[in-house]
Amino acid sequence: MSAVALTVNGKAVTGDVDPRTLLVQYLREHLRLTGTHVGCDTSQCGACVVHVDGKAVKACTVFVWQLEGANVTTIEGLAEPSGPLHPMQEAFREHHGLQCGYCTPGMIMTAVDMVNRKGNELDDPTIRHELEGNLCRCTGYHNIVKAIAAGAKAMGKGQVQPTT
Amino acid sequence: MSATGIGAAVRRKEDQRFITGKGHYTDDVNRPGQCCAYFLRSPHAHARIKAVDCATAAKMPGVLAVLTGAELAGDKIGNLICGWMITSKDGTQMKMAPHPALAHGKANHVGDAVAVIVAETLAQAKDAAEKVSVDYEPLPAVTDPGKAQTEGAPQIHEIAARNTIYQWHLGDQKAAEAAFKAAHHVTRLDFINNRLAPNAIEPRAAIGEYDAGTDGLTLWNTTQNPHVARLVISAFVGIAPEHKLRVIAPDVGGGFGSKIFIYPEEVVCLWAARRIGRPVKWVSDRSEAFLTDAHGRDHVTHAEMAFDADSKVTGLRVKTIANLGAYMSTFSSSVPTYLYGTLLSGQYDIPAIYCEVDAVYTNTVPVDAYRGAGRPEATFVVERLIEVGAREMGMDPADLRKKNFIKTFPHQTPVIMNYDAGDYHASLKKALEIADYSGFGKRKRESARHDKLRGLGISTYIEACGIAPSQAVGSLGCGVGLWESAEVRVNPTGSVEVLTGCHQHGQGHETTFAQVVAERLGIPIDNVSIVHGDTDKVQFGMGTYGSRSGAVGISAIVKALDKIEIKAKKVAAHLM
Secondary structure (H helix, E strand, O other): OEEEEEEEOOEEEEEEEOOOOEHHHHHHHHOOOOOOOOOOOOOOOOOOEEEEOOEEEEHHHOEHHHHOOOEEEOHHHOOOOOOOOOHHHHHHHHOOOOOOOOOHHHHHHHHHHHHHHHOOOOOHHHHHHHHHHOOOOOOOOHHHHHHHHHHHHHHHHOOOOOOO | OOOOOOOOOOOOOOHHHHHOOOOOEHHHOOOOOOEEEEEEEOOOOOEEEEEEEOHHHHOOOOEEEEEEHHHHHHOOOOOOOOOEOOEOOOOOEOOOOOOOOOOOOEEOOOOOEEEEEEEOOHHHHHHHHOOOEEEEEEOOOOOOOOOOOOOOOOOOOOOOHHHEEEEEEEEOHHHHHHHHHOOOEEEEEEEEEOOEOOOOOOOOEEEEEEEOOOOEEEEEEOOOOHHHHHHHHHHHHOOOOHHHEEEEOOEOOOOOOOOOOOOHHHHHHHHHHHHHOOOEEEEOOHHHHHHHOOEEOOEEEEEEEEEOOOOOEEEEEEEEEEEEEOOOOOOHHHOOOOOOHHHOOOOEOOOEEEEEEEEEEOOOOOEOOOOOOOHHHHHHHHHHHHHHHHHHOOOOHHHHHHHHEOOOOOEEOOOOOEEOOOOHHHHHHHHHHHOOHHHHHHHHHHHHHOOOOOOOOOOOOOOOOOOOOHHHHHHOOEOOOOOOOEEEEEOOOOOEEEEEOOOOOOOOHHHHHHHHHHHHHOOOHHHEEEEOOEOOOOOOOOOOOOOHHHHHHHHHHHHHHHHHHHHHHHHHHHHO
8 A cells, every 4th residue: 555645626635545546546536536537548538637736647647656745636626616617617618619528627627738838829730739638539629629719818818708 | 589499509508517527427426335347358359268267366355256157147147139130131030149248158259258357446356357267269260241251261150150140132133233234334342331449538337236125226327328228138138127227327428329239248237236235336448448339330342333324323233241240239230221221322313222231240349330320331332433433434523413413302212211302402512612613623733733632522421310210110120119208397386307218428408408498488498407317217218329319309308398388278277
């Protein structure tokens, strides 16, 4: 067993886990935060993207014991607990950027990280390139790209522009 | 149109839980006392299973049971089935081989489940799986459908000589023969429609739970059709009578057909849960999904199109070998027959069509309906023949199409389908305008000057969705009707619940169905709940696939709303 101690969505958590426990398993099974999803076994699909110390990380590709003292934010922690949704979340709803919803948490977390690194004015080629690590089987990506562009702008201004 | 009714650009109601990570997908569900199942799968495409030694594995930490096909047979659990009877040309029934949920005696494809290990944790189950020793005798395997029927090919199932499941046909052989005899030009093509793996982003999962007090079983499953799963599992697999089996399909992350079928894993989870006395959960990993989720397509086809001197199509002949894989999956027989042959007229006026389909077993993953299920395959055949035919005859492919489009409606095709209305000339004209078809030559030459190749393709198609009325499919061998059911409840405080037999896995029914109700009853969609996915809550249903939920599902809701209107008028008359 390995001891773990980290912060998840602002709360300090500790535990004793099988050393093979991946971060995504720890979040889903030990903390019951099931918003982070598993869609593959090759770290290609991106459904498991979370933020670790402010950076997008695939939670299926890191052991939880590696994250001693780290700050993890999941989809559940993106918005304030009783506050409004994060502008990127609103953008996905506004621009119909999801169908079954399974890839969506990973898409949103990747999108927020994209804005943090590339700024609020994201063009299509940039968004599509940055989304190479996230797969969607429902939408064909078209509206996801639109949602991210709108969400990026909104993150700069504090509101989401409606669709025309 | 009301503010949130039909046609209003509302935002989806279901999105709230999906964008906040509060969905309830099957793997998000955890039952008290739950343990984990892991399947040990054959690494061989074809092999005799001489012995399965579970002794060491059974003693490993956390292991609750190691079960094989022998225990399954001992407990008299029935086989999985294909529910659509197809009859061959010679009048014999399709050769449906036994499909036990755990392979017994023989493994017939890579990934065929040979044993299941149930343990407290998944890691423990996987560790124990490595200690299960299977004595395989590898056998020669056949994977190419084009080779499955040849003399000397490995025989996979005793019941199917030359691995042939059925030899089906549709159309008029003599009329087609006459057309080809008199043809001015014949285009011949041999091609393959390759196998596809569906890969919905949410892997399949199942939780089986047994209540000893009520002798009842509950299955949480990533299914597109909970009532059908309940029906098949109770009527054929025989694990429990229907009234003691509850199937719950919570949020499901995409299906595309792959989650219609009843698979071995849910059967095993239910059976194991009752045997062990604890809820048993199984979740597929992606590699496993490639080996077990029903694949799509896999046709080898020879096709010919006959033209007269005026470039009018006079006949079409198609011979397809359809690979159904190692076992017949739930709807597999119908896909290369009634969902394929009946679309071979496309948008064209073709006087004579004859189609033959041989379905074969091979040592591959079972094949069944996937996104389009038979219609893309048919469209591919017809459109390729038109494209190649045009080039062979020195004609513009768009012109060849215009010459052969159906002009008068209703139009009876030679392959069962009757088209009630259409204007194919108008659609093509518009498409060519938008694509600036006439300017293509210039663009192609410009690209060539920069050493780039430029191409333009046209494809026209008929899509048959909603599937068909029950009477029609029943007469063609389908074992279940394709109706849909709805119950509308108006609560005392004025909110409304709609119980629908449809199921959403991305389609947005919670919003669109609510819009129909909101429009009709004059209430906001926030006051309308769409209930689906639980056989304990919803009366009956056939689920969602083939674009049927709008056509059949909403029709059922509208009929229920008609009844509400009659009742409401009585109440209103009394109050007034």
